[in-house]
Amino acid sequence: MENGAAPTAPAVIVAIDGPSGTGKSSTSKAVAAQLGLSYLDTGAQYRAITWWMVNNGIDTGDPHAVAAAAGKPEILSGTDPAGPAITVDGVDVAGPIRTQEVTSKVSAVSAVPEVRTRITELQRTIAAAAPHGIVVEGRDIGTTVLPDADLKIFLTASAEARAARRSGELKGADVNVTREALIKRDAADSSRKASPLAKADDAVEVDTTDLTLAQVIECVVTLVEEKRAGK
Ligand SMILES: Nc1ncnc2c1ncn2[C@@H]1O[C@H](COP(=O)(O)OP(=O)(O)OP(=O)(O)O)[C@@H](O)[C@H]1O
Numbered sequence: 200m201e202n203g204a205a206p207t208a209p210a211v212i213v214a215i216d217g218p219s220g221t222g223k224s225s226t227s228k229a230v231a232a233q234l235g236l237s238y239l240d241t242g243a244q245y246r247a248i249t250w251w252m253v254n255n256g257i258d259t260g261d262p263h264a265v266a267a268a269a270g271k272p273e274i275l276s277g278t279d280p281a282g283p284a285i286t287v288d289g290v291d292v293a294g295p296i297r298t299q300e301v302t303s304k305v306s307a308v309s310a311v312p313e314v315r316t317r318i319t320e321l322q323r324t325i326a327a328a329a330p331h332g333i334v335v336e337g338r339d340i341g342t343t344v345l346p347d348a349d350l351k352i353f354l355t356a357s358a359e360a361r362a363a364r365r366s367g368e369l370k371g372a373d374v375n376v377t378r379e380a381l382i383k384r385d386a387a388d389s390s391r392k393a394s395p396l397a398k399a400d401d402a403v404e405v406d407t408t409d410l411t412l413a414q415v416i417e418c419v420v421t422l423v424e425e426k427r428a429g430k
């Protein structure tokens with residue numbers, strides 16, 4: 200370098216999609232932190248708008264009511280992988296969006312096209328503003344939100360492995376009940392008309408069933424580094 204400064208790596212956009220419990224959040228946060236990238240949890244945004252609907256008495260089973268209210272809440276997402284903040288109308292909702300009530304209603308709310316248009320716009324704005332690049336995780340990032348992402352990963356794992364992981368988090372939860380709930384949510388997310396959960400044709404599929412989290416992180420870091428090196 201002429202001025203002696205270290206060369207900076209070009210910004211890189213990484214899309215990580217997959218069903219629930221495949222390790223998207225854990226992997227994306229760690230990869231972003233390791234590579235100095237921003238991080239966006241798009242599921243948290245759909246959870247946040249669902250939380251707002253519930254708190255404002257909107258019938259989440261009524262797509263017309265959800266569509267009419269979709270533009271009202273102001274959702275702000277932080278992109279620090281060490282502490283990804285999320286607020287709705289200035290209220291910190293990082294905890295409340297993880298309740299069972301929100302989890303059971305988020306698929307219906309996120310299937311409403313007006314909701315997806317609104318949230319997709321937010322996601323694209325955030326990704327475009329990331330100074331060194333970003334890891335964006337969700338269900339339709341590689342197919343719809345960022346179809347020109349530099350690298351697309353689609354994580355999978357058996358329903359049994361995913362249920363065991365989730366049951367480990369939700370102390371005392373019955374693994375069979377957890378498994379059925381995961382399968383039901385994935386079916387709803389995959390079968391909706393608007394931008395369903397799907398693998399992009401050019402995504403690299405990584406089956407995490409028999410991999411440790413550390414192995415998955417290492418695999419994705421290597422794929423990003425290879426992409427950056429132009430391989
Ligand atoms: N390869 C792995 N091996 C063992 N446990 C894992 C692995 N990957 C993730 N986990 C654990 O599984 C749980 C779910 O992971 P995570 O939240 O990252 O999944 P997710 O795909 O983002 O799920 P969701 O879409 O529901 O948010 C976490 O407790 C995480 O630590």
Ligand SMILES: Nc1ccn([C@H]2C[C@H](O)[C@@H](COP(=O)(O)O)O2)c(=O)n1
Nearest residue numbers: 241242243245305309337338339388
């Ligand atoms: N890009 C996305 C991300 C998430 N959703 C919906 C569907 C999920 O069931 C829900 C919650 O996501 P999670 O926090 O479990 O990752 O949000 C979506 O439709 N599109």
